[in-house]
Amino acid sequence: MVNIKILVAHHKPGKVIESEMYLPIHVGKALSDCNLNMQGDDTGDNISIYNPTFCEMTAVYWGWKNIDADYIGLCHYRRFFTFQHNSMWVRVKNKLKYVFFSSIGNVLRHGVDFAYTGQISSDAQLFEQNAFLFERTIHECLDSHRFDMIVPIPYHFACRDNESFFSVIGRDHIAILKELVNEKYPKYSKLLAETLRSNTLYAANMFIFSRVLFHEYCNFIFPILMDHLDMVKSREWCIDPLHEKCYARISGYLAELLTSTFILKMLKEKKKVKFVNTMFLNA
Numbered sequence: 259m260v261n262i263k264i265l266v267a268h269h270k271p272g273k274v275i276e277s278e279m280y281l282p283i284h285v286g287k288a289l290s291d292c293n294l295n296m297q298g299d300d301t302g303d304n305i306s307i308y309n310p311t312f313c314e315m316t317a318v319y320w321g322w323k324n325i326d327a328d329y330i331g332l333c334h335y336r337r338f339f340t341f342q343h344n345s346m347w348v349r350v351k352n353k354l355k356y357v358f359f360s361s362i363g364n365v366l367r368h369g370v371d372f373a374y375t376g377q378i379s380s381d382a383q384l385f386e387q388n389a390f391l392f393e394r395t396i397h398e399c400l401d402s403h404r405f406d407m408i409v410p411i412p413y414h415f416a417c418r419d420n421e422s423f424f425s426v427i428g429r430d431h432i433a434i435l436k437e438l439v440n441e442k443y444p445k446y447s448k449l450l451a452e453t454l455r456s457n458t459l460y461a462a463n464m465f466i467f468s469r470v471l472f473h474e475y476c477n478f479i480f481p482i483l484m485d486h487l488d489m490v491k492s493r494e495w496c497i498d499p500l501h502e503k504c505y506a507r508i509s510g511y512l513a514e515l516l517t518s519t520f521i522l523k524m525l526k527e528k529k530k531v532k533f534v535n536t537m538f539l540n541a
Contacts, residue, residue, distance in 0.1 A: 260328035260401055264466060265321050267314040268294055268335045273539070279393045280333070281325075283317040285309050310500055312483065313510030314463055322476040329400050331408070331466030339408060339464070340378060340537035341395045378537045396466070399532050406529040408466040409521055410536045413459045420515065421454035427511050434489050435512055438482050439519075446478070446519055449526075453519045460518045463510070464536065471524065479516045483509045 266275065267285045271294060274282050284290065286309030287298030299316045300306035303323035309316045314334060321330050333339065399405050415423055421432060432454070440447045467475055486509065490499055499505035525531060 259397060260403070262329040262331070262396060262400060262466070263321070263325055263327040264331040264333055264339075265317045265325075266333050266335055266338075267317045268296065269309075270294075272335050274335075275338075275389055277389055277393060279396070280389075282335075283320065285314060285317050308487075308500060308509070310506055311487070311509040312513070313507055315479075315483070315510055315513050318463070318476065319480060322473070322480075327469065329466050329468055330472045332464055334462065334464070336539045337462055337464065338537050338539070339392065339396070339410070339466070339534050341392055341534060378535055400466070403468070404530065405532040406468050406471055407521075407524060408532045408534055409460055410462070410464050411533050412518075413461050415457040415459070419455050419457050420459055420518070423459070424511060424515060427508050430495070431486070431490075431508060431512065432515075434486055435482070435515065438485050438489070442481070442485070443478060446523065449522050450515070450519045453515060453522055456518075458518075459514065460521050461514060462536070463513050463517050465517065465521070471529070475517075475520050478520060479513060482516060483513060486512060 262279050264280050266280050266282045268274070268282050269285050269290075271292065274296065282294075282296040284294045284296050284298040286306060287294075288300040288304075288306035289309060298306065299309070299320040301324070302320070305312065305316050305319045312319075314332060318332055321332075331339075396408065399408060421429075424432060436447075436450065436454075439450045465475075487499055490496060490505070496502045496505055499508075521531075
């Protein structure tokens with residue numbers, strides 16, 4: 259049986275799923291004024307202080323530098339992978355909404371939007387009751403390396419592409435992202451451009467990658483995010499992006515674009531990919 263560690267990013271008190279597979283991580287612990295009584299992202303080689311802008315990616319960095327497992331993944335304290343499915347009625351209703359808003363958006367050419375996704379809502383108790391079943395199913399997918407990776411069923415935006423959707427953080431940040439990828443990772447340039455043109459997004463930086471792919475992913479994504487911070491400072495857009503509210507979460511949003519770009523590369527390389535639903539746990 260392969261060793262699977264799924265990091266679960268926590269930033270405040272809440273329900274913790276008890277499991278051998280899931281490893282709760284207190285993200286941003288170096289800056290936190292509370293103790294969640296779990297592993298922090300501030301031990302060993304870490305970037306815990308970058309959490310205000312990197313968000314859950316500080317947990318990914320910690321896992322990269324401090325965890326050794328056959329498969330390593332990331333979930334959130336209220337978002338998990340699930341092998342449950344929405345009812346047929348919910349799937350049909352969402353598809354009809356997607357078609358309707360796509361049609362309206364094509365006519366109006368502005369802000370009408372709808373995201374079609376496989377996300378399911380549930381409560382923490384129900385998820386916990388089924389956690390063992392989900393873990394067993396994940397093992398069935400990954401034992402004997404049947405799949406190289408597990409990723410969420412992507413969001414499909416009805417009326418806009420990813421570049422316009424992420425423009426809320428500032429198009430200049432996306433321009434820097436393109437610049438860095440073109441310069442330092444040219445084999446990803448066309449893939450990033452395809453991701454930005456697409457209306458398909460692998461959201462929330464959720465994944466389970468084999469050890470080899472996880473390290474390839476981290477070696478791609480973190481140098482770009484760090485260089486992006488340096489360029490923002492050198493161009494004097496801000497003095498200290500880790501403490502200025504206008505820069506909060508931006509690296510995390512850019513990471514979503516890079517995560518989607520990496521998954522797209524894996525698909526083109528014919529990696530064995532399992533797509534599953536995500537479950538959002540209601541408070």
